[in-house]
Amino acid sequence: MSDLHEPVSEDAAARIIHTASIVPAPLVIRGGGTRSLVPNDEQHDVLSSARLSGIVSYNPAEMTMTAKSGTPLADILAVLSEKRQMLSFEPSDLRPVLGTTGTPTIGGVFATNASGPRRFIAGAARDNLLGVRFVNGSGEIVKAGGRVMKNVTGLDLAKVLAGSRGSLAFLTEVTFRLLPVPETSATIVISGLDDAQATAAMATALSMSVEVSGAAHLPETVRGHFIDGALPAQPATVLRLEGLSASVAVRSEKLQAAMAAFGLVSTLDPGMTDRLWGEIRDVRPYADQTERPLWRVSVAPTAGHQLVAALRLETGVDAFYDWQGGLVWLRMEADAEAGLLRHFVKAVGGGHATLIRAPAAMLAATPILQPEPDAVAALSARIKAKFDPKGIFRSGQVG
Known part of the structure; x- marks a missing residue:
């Protein structure tokens, strides 16, 4: 039976991770648990950011904010609303689609690189992340970046961590850029x-x-x-x-x-x-209270409709398009069809297909994330070894 760890400070989180690294004992990182791609793993302890909550600093004039990773996204948006400022990348709320509960957190937003309809002009979540504090897999506290867009060392650790889904480090604090709400x-x-x-x-x-x-x-x-x-x-x-x-x-x-x-x-x-754009962002058509396989596919904007047309000749599929056609939300009728889908993704010029939802047995049997080319996989392995040398962090449980 797994234990739930909810540290109240960065130092406490570091002690938990350091202890786990000595054993070593795997840890599953979790924010609000709203964006999980895999079922709960009862064999591993859970390290939650839920009690690392609160806005550390907010400078409306400079349009930057620093918050602890477990801060509810709703709290962030409420404060920004008072100053008519916003997160330009429009993070989605996929709870109705995934059938999850809990509270989306700002750390989960960046850990999953959650990015909505404005992404193709405003950038993804990672492009608006200025700096982070985190605990690595050895239990060391690290600060990377700040209120500038690139680290002077040339290695932007904040960008590396964005989208890593808790597989590299435990985020404790994030600093990010804001924009004014349009009139x-x-x-x-x-x-x-x-x-x-x-x-x-x-x-x-x-x-x-x-x-x-x-x-x-x-x-x-x-x-x-x-x-x-x-x-x-x-x-x-x-x-x-x-x-x-x-x-x-x-x-x-x-x-x-x-x-x-x-x-x-x-x-x-x-x-x-x-x-309308809130519903596009949150993928409303597929918040259908089913487990029918749902894919999030990123391809070239001109290739999205070609991908869907090819799939329709082979299997039952429903779809709609965002990002000028470059983001395709695909719902399969029965099987996930991972091999078929990724074959056609390659045929239309390449891209990324992520399985967002499916029955538990199908999730367990299907590569959820796009398989990396050999050279990229080798680089990812080296990065993983630097951040988490004992391999204690298990990805997938963030949000």
Whole structure:
């Protein structure tokens, strides 16, 4: 039976990890447990950041914040809202999709590199991470980075840890960049396009000087799941504009004129825009209270619809697109089809396919993360050996 460790300080966490490294005894790192990719492992002790909570410093003028890793994400967002500032990378809340409970934490956001619709212009979570404090696998406390974007040593440890899912170190504190909340927003909706036509429309929009901050395509199979079915009938290709009111008005007019060449154009007001992109971010169509296999696939923006078309010839699949088509959310009807999916990912030019949800037995039998090429795997192994020489950290339980 596993034990749950909830240190109240960084020093306490260091002592726990140091003791585990001597045995050695595996530890599973957990934040809120909301983004776990593998079932709970009752054979290993759990090291939780839940009691390492609180905002350490917040400088609205410099648009930076430092917080302990277990700080609830909701607390961060509430404080930022008072100053009309935000996390530009829009971290998702996948609890409804994964069927998990608990409280998302700011450490879990960075440990999973959780990044939403604005990623293709604002960068991922890791691109907004300025510095970290962490405990390595030997129980040593390390500080990396600060309120600058790159460490003077040239090795940016903060970026290495972002997305490592608790496999390298135990995050205790994170410092990150903020942006102002846009004054207003609008969404341009083009109705009736198939996946290939939508890809062309989004590419045209992104090539224009109108500063599109969100570009997604919602096929007919998912369209009705967004904003209570309020989108116009037929597939919807949606483009978000943000900024000052006068600027958004001018850019919206220009974009609508260009998109009229592709199909019927309509618009959504700021309130509906915020709802829609929040639901795209949180993958609402697949919050269906099932365990049907769900994949998060990153490919070149022009390749997403080709991947889905190839899969549809071989198996049952439903999908929608974010990041101008470069992020594909794929729900399989029955089997995860990992081999088939990764074969087609390679065929369309390469990318990454991560299994987000599936029945427990399927998760246990399927490589959840994209297998690394030999050279990358060798580099990853060297990094792992530096951070966690005894190999005590088990990844997957973060959030």
